[in-house]
Structure formats: C-alpha cells, structure tokens
Amino acid sequence: xxxxxxVYREGDSMPRRFRALVIGCVALLLLPSCGGLxxxxxxxxxxxxxxxxxxxxxxxxxxxxxxxAVFEKTYPQIPFEINEGSFDAQQFLSSVSSGxxxxxxxxxxxxxxxxxxxxxVMPLTDCIRDNDIDxxxxxxxxxxxxxxxxxxxxxxxxxxxxxxxxxxxxLQQSGLPVAALDTSDPRRxxxxxxxxxxxxGGRLDRIxxxxxxxxxxxxxxxxxxxxxxxxxxxxxxxLLDSPEVIRAAKYLVKLSDAAGGxxxxxxxxxxxxxxxxxxxxxxxxxxxxxxxxxxxTSLAETNPDAKIGVVPFRNQQGQQVALASxxxxxxxxxSAHPDEAxxxxxxxxxxxxxxxxxxxxxxxxxxxxxAYTGTFSGNVxxxxxxxxxxxxxxxxxxxxxxxxAVLEAQEHAxxxxxxxxxxxxxxxxxxxxxRALAHQQxxxxxxxxxxxxxxxxxxxxxxxx
Amino acid sequence: xxxxxxxxxxxxxxAWRASWRRRETRWAYFFIAPWLIGFxxxxxxxxxxxxxxxxxxxxxxxxxxxxxxxxxxELMSDPLVAKSLGNTVFYTLxxxxxxxxxxxxxxxxxxxxxxxAGFFRTVFYLPAMTPAVAIGVxxxxxxxxxxxxxxxxxxxxxxxxxxxxxxxGWIKPGIVIMSLWTLGAxxxxxxxxxxxxxxxxxxxxxxxxxxxWTAFRKIxxxxxxxxxxxxxxxxxxAALQMFTEVYxxxxxxxxxxxxxxxDAALFYVxxxxxxxxxxxxxxxASALAWLLFVIVLVITIIQVKVGNRFVYYETEEG
Numbered sequence: 078x079x080x081x082x083x084v085y086r087e088g089d090s091m092p093r094r095f096r097a098l099v100i101g102c103v104a105l106l107l108l109p110s111c112g113g114l115x116x117x118x119x120x121x122x123x124x125x126x127x128x129x130x131x132x133x134x135x136x137x138x139x140x141x142x143x144x145x146a147v148f149e150k151t152y153p154q155i156p157f158e159i160n161e162g163s164f165d166a167q168q169f170l171s172s173v174s175s176g177x178x179x180x181x182x183x184x185x186x187x188x189x190x191x192x193x194x195x196x197x198v199m200p201l202t203d204c205i206r207d208n209d210i211d212x213x214x215x216x217x218x219x220x221x222x223x224x225x226x227x228x229x230x231x232x233x234x235x236x237x238x239x240x241x242x243x244x245x246x247x248l249q250q251s252g253l254p255v256a257a258l259d260t261s262d263p264r265r266x267x268x269x270x271x272x273x274x275x276x277x278g279g280r281l282d283r284i285x286x287x288x289x290x291x292x293x294x295x296x297x298x299x300x301x302x303x304x305x306x307x308x309x310x311x312x313x314x315x316l317l318d319s320p321e322v323i324r325a326a327k328y329l330v331k332l333s334d335a336a337g338g339x340x341x342x343x344x345x346x347x348x349x350x351x352x353x354x355x356x357x358x359x360x361x362x363x364x365x366x367x368x369x370x371x372x373x374t375s376l377a378e379t380n381p382d383a384k385i386g387v388v389p390f391r392n393q394q395g396q397q398v399a400l401a402s403x404x405x406x407x408x409x410x411x412s413a414h415p416d417e418a419x420x421x422x423x424x425x426x427x428x429x430x431x432x433x434x435x436x437x438x439x440x441x442x443x444x445x446x447x448a449y450t451g452t453f454s455g456n457v458x459x460x461x462x463x464x465x466x467x468x469x470x471x472x473x474x475x476x477x478x479x480x481x482a483v484l485e486a487q488e489h490a491x492x493x494x495x496x497x498x499x500x501x502x503x504x505x506x507x508x509x510x511x512r513a514l515a516h517q518q519x520x521x522x523x524x525x526x527x528x529x530x531x532x533x534x535x536x537x538x539x540x541x542x
Numbered sequence: 543x544x545x546x547x548x549x550x551x552x553x554x555x556x557a558w559r560a561s562w563r564r565r566e567t568r569w570a571y572f573f574i575a576p577w578l579i580g581f582x583x584x585x586x587x588x589x590x591x592x593x594x595x596x597x598x599x600x601x602x603x604x605x606x607x608x609x610x611x612x613x614x615x616e617l618m619s620d621p622l623v624a625k626s627l628g629n630t631v632f633y634t635l636x637x638x639x640x641x642x643x644x645x646x647x648x649x650x651x652x653x654x655x656x657x658x659a660g661f662f663r664t665v666f667y668l669p670a671m672t673p674a675v676a677i678g679v680x681x682x683x684x685x686x687x688x689x690x691x692x693x694x695x696x697x698x699x700x701x702x703x704x705x706x707x708x709x710x711g712w713i714k715p716g717i718v719i720m721s722l723w724t725l726g727a728x729x730x731x732x733x734x735x736x737x738x739x740x741x742x743x744x745x746x747x748x749x750x751x752x753x754x755w756t757a758f759r760k761i762x763x764x765x766x767x768x769x770x771x772x773x774x775x776x777x778x779x780a781a782l783q784m785f786t787e788v789y790x791x792x793x794x795x796x797x798x799x800x801x802x803x804x805d806a807a808l809f810y811v812x813x814x815x816x817x818x819x820x821x822x823x824x825x826x827a828s829a830l831a832w833l834l835f836v837i838v839l840v841i842t843i844i845q846v847k848v849g850n851r852f853v854y855y856e857t858e859e860g
Contacts, residue, residue, distance in 0.1 A: 166819045170602040191822060197603040279702075280688065340705030344687035347707065500820045511804035515710050534821070 128156035129417045132172075132179035133164035139441060140452055143434035148424040155417045164188070169409075173197055178409035181418035186222040186231060186405045187293070190312055190495030193225040194538055198407040200228040204419035214428060218401040219455040222492035225312070230495070231405030232422045233455030238399040238490050239289075239298045240483060242373060243365040244358050245384040245475060247273055247283065251364070258286070258365055260302045261391035263328060267335065273364030274336050281337045281345040282362070289367035290329045291510040293503055297493055298367065298400040299325040302392055307506060312496035313539050315531035317506050318524045326520045330513050339514040354379045369402070370483040374450040377476050381447070384475045387482035389489070397489035403455060431459035432467075439467045448472060451480065453487075460487075501534035596828035602818070606825060613829035623830070625805050626813040627837075629714060633809065634781035636718045641777050642770060645725045649732030650758075663730065670726035678790030681720040682707060692719065707791070710806035717788055717807065721781075728773045735769035736762065767853045775845050782838055785811040810834055 136142050136159065145159070164184045172178045182198065192198045205212065212220060215233045223231035243258055257269035266286070273285030289295040297307050305321025308314065316322060336342045349357040352375050357363040359380055365388075366372075376383055389397045406422035408415050424430055431454045439449035448471035451464055464484055470477050496502060509527035512518040518526075561567045596613055598606035617623045652662050669677075684691045685706035693703030706716035739762055747757045763770075792807040793816075814834070818827035 170819060170822070170824075173603050192603075195601050195603045195822060340687060340708040343708035344690075344705045347682065347686055348689050498821070504816070504820075508805055511710075515708075515804060517710060517804075 128158050129181065129414045129421060130158050130160060130179045131181045131183065131418075131421065132160045132169070133162070134159055134183035135161050135163065139438050140434045143437045144425050144430050147430045147433055148421055151424055152417075152420055155420065157417070157421065169197075173409065173411070176411065178411045180408070180412040180414045181421055182407045182409055183234070183404060184231070184407055186219065186233065186403055186495075187493060187499055189223055189231050189405060189407060190225050190497055190499050191538070192407070193228075193230040193495065194497030196410055198230050199410045199412070199415070200230055201232065201408065201419070202228060204408065204415065204422070205229065207416070208419050208423050210419075210423050214456050214458050215426070216401070216455050216457055216487075216490070218490045218492035219403055219405075222401065222403075222495060223405040223407075225495040225497075231407040232426045233403060233405050234426055235403040236401060236453050236455040236460075236487070237369040237371060237403050238401050238453075238483070238487055239294045239367060239390065240370050240373075240399060240486055241286070241365050241367050241388045241390065242358075242376075242479070243386045243388060244361070244363060245386055247361060247364040255386060255388060258388045259391060260299075261393055261395045263302075267328075267331060270332055270364070271335050276337050279337070279341075281341050283364060284336050284342065284345060284362065284366075285364045286332060287346060287357075287363050287366040288329050288332050290333070290514065291507045293507075294369070294400050294402065295329065295367065296322065296325060296506055296510065298390060298398075299329060301398045301400065301491065302390055304392055304394075306493075308494055308496055308502065310494055312494035312499070313535055315502055315505075315528050315535060317502075317509070317531055318521070318528040323521055323524055326510060326513060326524055329510065330516075330520060333514050339516075342514075352379065356380070358383055358385055370453060370486075373476070373479050373483060377450040377471060377473070378447065381471070381473060381476075383473075385479060386475060387479040387486075389482060389486040397486055399486045399490040401487075401490035401492045405455075426454075426456060428456050428458035428462070431456055432462045435459070435463045435467050448476075450476065453483075496535065497538035498531070498534040501538075502531040505530040505534070592828040592831055595825050596832050598825045600825035600828075601822040602824040603822065609825060613826045614833075616826065617829055617833060622805070622808065622813055623810075623833075626808045626810040629806065629808055630782055630784065630810040633714055633717060633721075633784060634778060636715070637721050637781045638774060638777045640718065640722060641725045641728055642774060644722060645728035645773070646732055646766075646770070648725075648729045649736055650762075652729065652733055653736045663733065666729050667726035670724045672724070674786035675790045675794075677720065677723060678787040678794075681716070681723070681787070682791050685716045685719070710804045713792075713804075713806040717784075717791075720787060720791075721784070728777065731769050731773055732766065735766040739765040764854045768855055771845075771849045771853045774849070775842055778841060778845065779838055782834065782841070783811055784809050785815070788812060789815070 134141070136145065148155075148157075160179065164182065166188075169178070169182070178197075184192075189198065193200075201210075204210070210232070212229065216236050219233035219236050220229065223229060223233055241258060241260075243255065245255075248255060248257070251269075251272045253269050253272060257265055260266055270285035273283065275281070275283040288299065290299075300307055300322045303321040303324045305316065305319050305325060307317055307322055309316060333339050333342045337345075345362070349362060351357065351372075356376065356379065357366065358376065370387070373385070373387060376385060390399060392398050406425060408418045408422070412418055431452065435449075435452050438452065442449040449468055450471060451468045454460055454463070464480075468480070471480075493499075505527040506524070509518075509523035513520045513523040595606060597609060597611070599609045599612070600606035648666060652659055652666070655662055672680075685693075687693060687703065687705030687708060690703075690706070692706065696703040704712040706712050706719075743761045743765070744757055747761055752760065788807055788809050789812055793812060810830070811834070814827050814830040817823045817830060
C-alpha cells in the first residue's frame, strides 16, 4: 500500500494537510448560512424584511403603474417591493412551506376558494374593519367570487364578463341580422352558425360561432343559458350531470360538429392571431366569438375601423346573463405586514385610484390620437366615472354600441361560487367536454364521469381538518 | 458461513480504511466531494422527504398528517394514473427505438460526409440546444392540422394529414415527431462511437468478402453496442420523465389559449405536477413520484441485465 509519508502520521485517520483543506471547504460552505453573510449572499425573497412584498402583480401598463403611484403617494412611509409576474402556485406553495410567504397576493378570484379552504390566505374581516373599507363599492358578483364560507378573502380588482363578439361584415355577407345571434333561441342560433360557417373541401375557412369551449368560462356560461350551474351556491356540490348542463354540453358538441368536427375546429382556432391586427375578425375567420369583454377594447386598439358588435348571452326566458371573473388582492396567512398589505389592496381597488389611472390612460391615448375605450374595474363608483365621463365616442359607432352592450350586460352578471376544489372540478368537466367533442364518449356519460370525479375532489377538500 | 461473511466484511472494511492512506484516494474523494455533497443536499434529502410525505396527507400549506399507505392504495385505483402511465409508456416505446434507428442512420451518413462533417454535426446538434418551451410552441404550429408545415409536406405526396394537435388518436404520435427534433445528442454519441470502430476490422472483413451491410451488422453494430446501450437507457429515462415540451403545447398558457387538450397528452410527470401544484395534493404527488422512481429503476435494471448479454466493451477479453 502506498503511503504518503509527508502528510500521514501514525494514529491519524486523516492527514493534517488534507484535514485542514476539508475543514476549510466545509467552513466555506457553512459560512453563508451564518448571520450577516447569509443575508448579504442570499437575500430573502419572501417577507420578513422591512418592506411590503407584493406577489403575482405585473406592471404592464399605466393602469397598473399609476395605481401603484397613488399608493406610493398616499403611504410614503410604507416601503414595498413588487415581485413582478403572474401568480405562480409553485412559488407560492414553496414560500408558504418555508414560512416565508409574500405579504400580499394578486390572484385570479376563481383560485381563491382552494387557498381559503386550506387556510393559506386569511379572511379580511380585520382588514376591512380596521381600514374602514366600504364593501358596497365592489361589484357584488366579484365580491361573492372572492368570498368563502361567508367571509371575504379578497378585494376585487378587475371585472370581466363573458359576451359574444360578432362581425357585422360576416353577418351581412350571410344575410343575417344581429338578432339571429340570440342564445335564448338555440334553434335559430344553430341555423345562424351553420350559415356563417364556411367549409371548403374539408378545410374550415370561417367558424360561425366560436363557442370558446373548453375554456374555463365556456360550460358555466352556456349552462346558464339553459338555467343551469356547474356548482351549488356554496361551491361544495358539483352539478355537472344536471339536465341543464347536459343540454348546454350537447349544444356545444353540435356547434363543433357543424363546423367540421372537433379536430378541424380546434386546429382552425389555433391558427388565429388573437390580439394582433391580423386577428380572426380582420381575416374574416369568425362570424362571432365568445370572449371576455376586454377583447372588445383590445380590438379597438389593434383594428380601430373594425365593424364588430357585442350581443349578450340570454337564458331561455330571454333575460340577459353574463359570467363574471377577474382578479383580487388577498393576504397570505403568515404575512409579516398584514396591515400594510391591507392598505395597499384598499388603495389599489379604491374608486379614486381607478379614476386617476384611467384619466392618465385616456390622456395618453388622446396624445397618440387614439380613443380611450375604458377600463373594467370591480369598483362600481369608478366605472360610473370612467364610462360616464372619461370614455368619449370613439369615432367608430360599432365600437361605441359594443361598449354600451357590454356595460348593460355587466348589470346581469353572476359568478361561480368559490370552491375548495375549483381546479379539479374544472379539469373534470373540461376532460369530459374533450371526450364528448371528439365523440369518444356520449355527452351524458362523459359528464356523469366528470360529476363523480368532481364530487370526489370536493368531498376530499371539504373533509380537510 | 457466517464466520466467512464476517471475515470478508472485516477484510473489506480494513481495505477501505487502508485506502484512505493513499494520497490518490483522498484527492479522489476530495474532488468528488462537491458532487457528493450536492447529491446529498439536493437529491438525497428531498428524496427522503418525498418518501416521508408520500405517507401523509399534505397540501403544501398545512402540516402533513400521517396517512399510512393510503396514497399508494389510491394510486392503484386512480384511472388517471393508468391513463398517464399508458400515455408515457406508449410514447417511450415509440420514441426510443425511433431515436436509436434514425440517430444511427444519421450518424452513419454523417461519418461518410468527409470535409463537411463538422458543419453537419453542428447543424444536427443545434436543435438539441433549442429551449424546450420554444420547441413546444414551434411544433404547435408545425403540427397544426389546417395550416401546419407537416401536413403541407404530407399533402405533396397526396396524403391528407391528421389533426395532430386535436385528434386524441394522433396527439402522441405528434409528440413523438416533435421529440425526434432533438435527437442531435444521440447522433453525436453514435458518431463518436463510429469513429472508434477500428478500420482494420472493416479492411479484414472486406478482404474476406463481406459486403457493407454484413460489415455493418457484424462489426460496426457490435463495436457500437455500448454507445447504443447507453443511449437506450438515457433516452428511456428521459422519455419516462417527459414534461416541458408537452406541458407547453397542451397545458401551459399556449395550450390553454388554443383550447387545451384531452387526456391523450396527459403524461405521468404532468399529472404528478397537476396533483402537487394545481390540486394541492403534495402527499399524493410524492407517492406518484416514488411509483415513477420504482418503474424507472425496474426498467433500467432489466435493460442493464438484458443489455449486458449483447453489449461489447473494449476492455473485454477475447
């Protein structure tokens, strides 16, 4: 056996020089975890520092930056940091597990129920009381969506509703009146869909009505047309196999079949350049599409001369219905600065803050020679001023009429109840719709299977200690 | 017998201790220490933690509660486990053989190119450097049933291509086509192995009257068998863990805007991710992770056992 006599001494299990090197390396590895060096080398990404940490919120436009500026001006003594980017469940769970959650969370309202049920976000009872927040300023469907078990868990931010956008040019080409796109008359609507759809040699050139299936809003919205809902009011019972939901799902499958079948339909929609100037309306690829109302304002910016309109969804009694969704501000349990977080949320959702940001946006658009088409907040008072005073006629009467239709539909909106297993319920019905659309399974069987899966998930989530 | 085993253990233990007196041994351990420490901290620790969590009900928020083998019982009866495993195995069975065959064919062609070999090596390897997310988005367009380039090429031969991204029956073959885009790494390994095949063997075979195909079958393939064996194992493990490209295409924001997809694209790791981070079932996801680990381990052991019968190593005698 070779022995290095220089460094090895009898009785030593490890030579001195080598031992010193190993100890040095271990010390180097451990040092960063000690006191000041740890902070300097590995600054904490979560709360616990002096400032308020806001997560899940981006600053893409003046509506965001100006509202933040209002907070800065109102509370100059509160330092804050915005961890830009959309809500990331993986990041949030990691921060919660490490006991280092952000102080304030910007999150889609339909995700709040699951976190509220598990105690990851706190009820805002103290926040609302201590900061004198007037809940009546918020749109009731938005507030309902951000509440769970009778307690408010989020302050509503944006407010979106689902409507049908139509192309006047496509309707004129097909000799159809706007009234043909009336969901309260499904037979007539299907006929209009068939007439608007153009298929040339198996290749789809125009979809009559793009139903938005299987996007999260689609089945709940179309179910409401038949007077149904996919979840009970308390969000704890799935109603996916109810007759109304089955009728809606069957109708969606028929719409898909009439446009060449699911494969053709989906492949065609995948080619659309939504939110760009060569979008589906510009290229005459759609007679009507189901979208959230902000698609109208987006189109007004990319294609100011487009001849588009909006028709609301109506139930079988002819009454307007619209599914509301959007985002909210929530405070994670364990937030190091809950009071500051509450002040931030209150300021961001206050009427005056929205109005200020909208004014700046309107001025900016005017300077660019463009019309300001509005911002849809969850604050009733703010919207009154924004759409009553700041939004002026755009010069395109089609857009102005579309906007009026959206504002009217907003007054007839409903929201899905906050659910402890919302993601699983959604996944269950979406997969059921895929199977039904591809004719792998009859609609009834697919939704029955989804119902069982969804209810199982809901039961599991509500049994949680 | 027990005395003999004990004696052998003592001898091994003494030999191990004695090995520490050798400078080379100590330096060897020193140099591999960063990897060992990294492995213990970033792999060993989390693996043990996930094994413990797999025995609990844990939502990633509240403290875990002991659940015994509940999660393992549940995954045995979960239809989505069977579905996602089926999808993953189907993909693996298509992807790995195709990667080996096409990779080998390309490597053989590249070895004949001569002066431009370096250029083509780079060209074939470039796709392997493309970010997985970009590949996912790119192939969502290329595979589009209406205007995709793949169907456009098929139409030149009078073939009416399927709806690769929408038809449940064609989604997985479409994903296999996408994955072949990045077989550059396998090609490079095969090319290196081809260049190591001694020319004398080919010359001797030619003198003995062997044709190109016989020489390839009897000399080239056996001499490359260790490289092929390596790529089969590595590609199998990678295929069983397929995630990023498919998630981008069908489950991420790109997929959602296109309308998502059916369970035809639900691969095992995607299901695991959904359970952990969308449905907040970290304990169940941990059990899923351990099932995958066991499956990968068993498949690899079988491959090694079977492979050892066919693989030729240069250090072998005779």
